[in-house]
Amino acid sequence: MKQGIKNLLGPKLLFGLALGYTLLVTVALLMPITDGTKIAIPFADKIVHLIINAVLFMVWASYIFSRKPKVKKPYTLPLLFVCIFIYGILIEVIQERLILARGAELFDVVANVCGLILGSFVVKVSNKFIY
Numbered sequence: 001m002k003q004g005i006k007n008l009l010g011p012k013l014l015f016g017l018a019l020g021y022t023l024l025v026t027v028a029l030l031m032p033i034t035d036g037t038k039i040a041i042p043f044a045d046k047i048v049h050l051i052i053n054a055v056l057f058m059v060w061a062s063y064i065f066s067r068k069p070k071v072k073k074p075y076t077l078p079l080l081f082v083c084i085f086i087y088g089i090l091i092e093v094i095q096e097r098l099i100l101a102r103g104a105e106l107f108d109v110v111a112n113v114c115g116l117i118l119g120s121f122v123v124k125v126s127n128k129f130i131y
Helices: 002-008 011-030 044-066 076-098 106-130
Strands: none
Touching (some): 044 076, 076 106
16 A cells, blocks of 8 residues: 555656646745735634645655655755745745735744644654654
8 A cells, every 4th residue: 555655656656746836836925916806714814824734744754755866855855844834934024025015924934844744753653643
């Protein structure tokens, strides 16, 4: 069963998925906000940031674990965490400086970190079952 999952989600497919998701997230977060209907859910924006970053961590970690030869070292996941954290900060800075209809928020960064923690937890738990 484990080998079947590895073959189904090979490194090339997972790399394409991770890269495609990253590009989609980047475009979505850098698009100007239009005056559309507002979501009445409290902290909806922060929940979105949390989910986006959790999934971002999970897809890149899946790609890393699928590679042969194995590139997973003790510092691999912490390095991935830091890279995605920096990516989130860069997105916030670009939103503040270059996108007129968007702005940077400290709580977006906090939600990003919570998402990264959630994503790393899911990867750690699922890693025992898949890899």
